[in-house]
Amino acid sequence: MTAILSRSHPAHRARRTLTVLAVVAAATLTGCTxxxxxxxxxPTASPSPSSAAAPAAPAAPVECADxxxxxxxxxxxxxxxxxxxxxxxxxxxxxxxxxxxxxxxxxxxxxxxxxxxxxxxxxxxxxxxxxxxxxxxxxxxxxxxxxxxxxxxxxxxxxxxxxxxxxxxxxxxxxxxxxxxxxxxSGQKVLVPLGSDATSLADLGGRRVCAPAGSTSLTKLEEFTDIEAVPAATHTDCLVRFQQGEVDAITGDDTVLAGLAAQDPYATVVGEAFTAEPxxxxxxxxxxxxxxxxxxxxxxxxxxxxxxxxxxxxxxxxxxxxxxxxxxxxxx
Missing domain, CATH: 3.40.190.10 (Periplasmic binding protein-like II)
Known part of the structure; x- marks a missing residue:
C-alpha cells in the first residue's frame, strides 16, 4: 500500500521542492536558441540575508497627473x-x-x-x-x-x-x-497553504511573506509593519521558499500567483485584489x-x-x- 504523506512530512516537502527546483533550473538556461x-x-544576484533584513529607504513623494x-x-x-x-x-x-x-x-x-x-x-x-x-x-x-x-x-x-x-x-x-x-x-493577492484562514495581507501579521525584489508587491508589504517581508529574486524563488517552509505566504499579481498555484496543489490564491496593477x-x-x-x-x-x-x-x-x-x- 502506498503511504500518503502530509504537507508537513519531510519526504513530501523534499519531493515537491525538487520539482520546483527543476523548474528554476529550466528557467535559467543561458545562451539558448x-x-x-x-x-x-x-546574470542575477539573489538578495543576501543582510540586505533582506535592512529596512528599505522611504520613497520620495512623486507628483504625477496620470x-x-x-x-x-x-x-x-x-x-x-x-x-x-x-x-x-x-x-x-x-x-x-x-x-x-x-x-x-x-x-x-x-x-x-x-x-x-x-x-x-x-x-x-x-x-x-x-x-x-x-x-x-x-x-x-x-x-x-x-x-x-x-x-x-x-x-x-x-x-x-x-x-x-x-x-x-x-x-x-x-x-x-x-x-x-x-x-x-491585474491586481495583487496572496498565495497561502490550503486550509489557511488568511484572505489578505491584513490577515498575515507576524508571518513571513515573500515577494520579488524591485516589485510593487514588495513595496506594498512596507505598509504592514507586523509582516516580515522576505525579498527573493523571482516569484519562483518565493515558491521554493514557501515549499521549504521558509516563508508562510507569497504576495503578487493575480496572474503570477495563478501560475504558481498551478505548480503546487497544496497552495491556493485567496481574497479579492487589493491593488490595481496596470x-x-x-x-x-x-x-x-x-x-x-x-x-x-x-x-x-x-x-x-x-x-x-x-x-x-x-x-x-x-x-x-x-x-x-x-x-x-x-x-x-
Missing amino acids: SGAYTETTL PLASYAPDGPPAGPDALPAGSTMAEIRDRGRLIVGVSADSMLLGARNPVSGELEGFDIDMARLVAAAIFGDADRVELRVITAAQRIGSLQDGTVDLVARNMTITCARWQDIAFSAEYYR YGLGMNADDVDLVRFVNAVLDQAKADGTWAASYDRWLSAALGPAPAPPASVYGR
Whole structure:
C-alpha cells in the first residue's frame, strides 16, 4: 500500500521542492536558441540575508497627473519598409532583431514550455506583436531573461529595447523609463497553504511573506509593519521558499500567483485584489518614437481581436473570460 504523506512530512516537502527546483533550473538556461528566436539570460544576484533584513529607504513623494497617460501614436504602425529613417524602429530593423526583457518562470505570462523549451505566454505574445510590426516576422525577437529588479536598469543601459514582464505602470517608474499604454489590468493577492484562514495581507501579521525584489508587491508589504517581508529574486524563488517552509505566504499579481498555484496543489490564491496593477511595456525614456509605435501596435491588437485571442489562450482558464481590453490613455 502506498503511504500518503502530509504537507508537513519531510519526504513530501523534499519531493515537491525538487520539482520546483527543476523548474528554476529550466528557467535559467543561458545562451539558448529556441525556435526561430534567440534567447539569453542576464546574470542575477539573489538578495543576501543582510540586505533582506535592512529596512528599505522611504520613497520620495512623486507628483504625477496620470501614470497611465502615454504618448499618442502618430497613426497606424508603419510597415517594415516604411519606418521613418533614423527612427528607433529603423535602427532595430537594421540590427535584425528586437531585444526584449522577459520572465522565464511566470507561468501564463512568460515561462518555458517543458516540451518545446520555448518561452511563451501572454507577455511573450505582446513582445512578438511588436517584432511582427517592425519586421513582418514575429520570430525576429531576442528574448533576454531578466528578474523584476533588472527591468528598469536593463532599459536605461540599453541592454534591451523593450521590457514585457508584468510591469506595473507607476509615477515613480515614469521618472526612470517610459511606458506604453496599459495592456493588462491585474491586481495583487496572496498565495497561502490550503486550509489557511488568511484572505489578505491584513490577515498575515507576524508571518513571513515573500515577494520579488524591485516589485510593487514588495513595496506594498512596507505598509504592514507586523509582516516580515522576505525579498527573493523571482516569484519562483518565493515558491521554493514557501515549499521549504521558509516563508508562510507569497504576495503578487493575480496572474503570477495563478501560475504558481498551478505548480503546487497544496497552495491556493485567496481574497479579492487589493491593488490595481496596470501593466505596460517598458522602454527607454529617450525612445519616445518607439513608445508611440508600440502604442499603435497595441491599439491595433485590442481592436482586431488579437489581444482577446492571446488572453483566451493563456489567461481565461485561470482568470475567467476575457474582459474588454484596457482603454489606452494618451496625453503625455
